[in-house]
Amino acid sequence: MKDINFLPHWYIDKKVNACRRISMAVMILLVLVNTALAYSCISGSYKIYTIEKKMVEKDIRPVESDTGKDIGAIRSMDVFISDFTGKFDYENVSIDGMSLGFEVPYGNKNDYYMLVKQIEESGNYRVISISQTGDIKGASRLRVKLEVKP
Secondary structure, eight states, rough: OOOSSOOOHHHHHHHHHHHHHHHHHHHHHHHHHHHHHHHHHHHHHHHHHHHHHHHHHHHHOOOOOOOHHHHHHHHHHHHHHHHTTTTOOOOOOEEEEEEEEEEEOOHHHHHHHHHOOOOOHHSSEEEEEEEEEEETTTTTEEEEEEOOOO
């Protein structure tokens, strides 16, 4: 009274064997995935070990995190270049931490208004001062000092 159904035994055996094949394929796939993950972990830890070993051999120490002022200057320059390059001519750029200064040629009021509009549209700066420098070969210049917003 084990199998009370009208299915032939070859059909039942075929279904059982199919289930076994599928479960065996899944187990083999899991073993392969686990092997690949173990290999990547081992190779990654070996790479870290060799890098640390080279650092010890060459007496290299990790960089301290007290370089905030230098990174601020680099960030200031990056923001300045991305905002103003190609929009107007500038010269004598000086950067000190998060503040920067530069000179632009000044021909008429339109140049001044375009410069101020460009600074306001970027939204990354706080204006410290804008002053007019003396005439150089008949053309005056504006000295602009800005501070990059954090």
